[in-house]
Amino acid sequence: xxxxxxxxxxxxxxxxxxxxxxxxxxxxxxxxxxxxxxxxxxxxxxxxxxxxxxxxxxxxxxxxxxxxxxxxxxxxxxxxxxxxxxxxxxxxxxxxxxxxxxxxxxxxxxxxxxxxxxxxxxxxxxxxxxxxxxxxxxxxxxxxxxxxxxxxxxxxxxxxxxxxxxxxxxxxxxxxxxxxxxxxxxxxxxxxxxxxxxxxxxxxxxxxxxxxxxxxxxxx
Numbered sequence: 001x002x003x004x005x006x007x008x009x010x011x012x013x014x015x016x017x018x019x020x021x022x023x024x025x026x027x028x029x030x031x032x033x034x035x036x037x038x039x040x041x042x043x044x045x046x047x048x049x050x051x052x053x054x055x056x057x058x059x060x061x062x063x064x065x066x067x068x069x070x071x072x073x074x075x076x077x078x079x080x081x082x083x084x085x086x087x088x089x090x091x092x093x094x095x096x097x098x099x100x101x102x103x104x105x106x107x108x109x110x111x112x113x114x115x116x117x118x119x120x121x122x123x124x125x126x127x128x129x130x131x132x133x134x135x136x137x138x139x140x141x142x143x144x145x146x147x148x149x150x151x152x153x154x155x156x157x158x159x160x161x162x163x164x165x166x167x168x169x170x171x172x173x174x175x176x177x178x179x180x181x182x183x184x185x186x187x188x189x190x191x192x193x194x195x196x197x198x199x200x201x202x203x204x205x206x207x208x209x210x211x212x213x214x215x216x217x218x219x220x
Contacts, residue, residue, distance in 0.1 A: 016061030064132035168210035
C-alpha cells in the first residue's frame with residue numbers, strides 16, 4: 001500500500017460512522033488499512049480469515065468488505081459465494097497480489113465492486129471503499145423503504161389489496177368494478193382508502209409502491 005497525494009480525503013458525513021470489514025491474513029497490511037480508514041473517520045473491523053468474520057457481528061450501519069482473494073481455510077472467492085448464499089449483501093472490494101483476468105472477471109460477475117492489485121495507493125482503496133459505502137447506503141435505504149411499505153400494506157383489507165393490484169395495471173375504476181363485480185362507487189371508495197393507508201399522494205405513487213412490493217393483478 002503506497003501513499004497517494006490525497007490519501008486524507010474525508011469520508012462522506014453520515015449519522016452512523018461507516019465500517020470497513022477487512023479480511024486479510026497479513027497482520028501488517030491489516031493494521032495499515034485499519035490506520036488508514038480510521039484516519040478518515042471510518043471504523044475498521046479486522047479479521048485474519050473468513051470464518052473469523054462469520055463468527056462476529058455485522059455492523060448495523062453502512063459497511064463494506066475489503067477482502068483478500070487468497071486466504072487460509074476459505075478463499076476470498078469462495079467466501080463471496082458463501083455470503084451471497086447466506087443473503088448477506090456486503091459490497092466487496094477484492095485485494096490480491098496474484099490477480100489475473102479470470103479471477104477478476106469471476107469476482108465482478110458475482111457482484112464485487114472493485115478489484116485492486118497489491119501494492120495499491122491509499123487513494124485507490126479509499127475511492128473504492130467510498131464507492132462501496134455509497135452503494136451500501138443506497139441498499140439500506142431501499143430496504144428501509146420496502147420494509148415501511150410492507151408494514152403499510154399489511155393494514156389493507158383483502159379487497160383493498162385487490163383494487164391496488166388492478167390500479168397498478170392501469171385499469172380505470174369502471175374496469176376494476178367489472179373485474180371484481182362491484183359498483184364503480186365502491187371501487188372508488190376502496191381506492192381512496194388504500195391510497196390514504198399507503199400514504200400515496202398520486203396514482204403514480206401507488207403504482208410505484210405496487211411495483212416495489214411485487215403486487216400485480218391476478219391472471220385471468
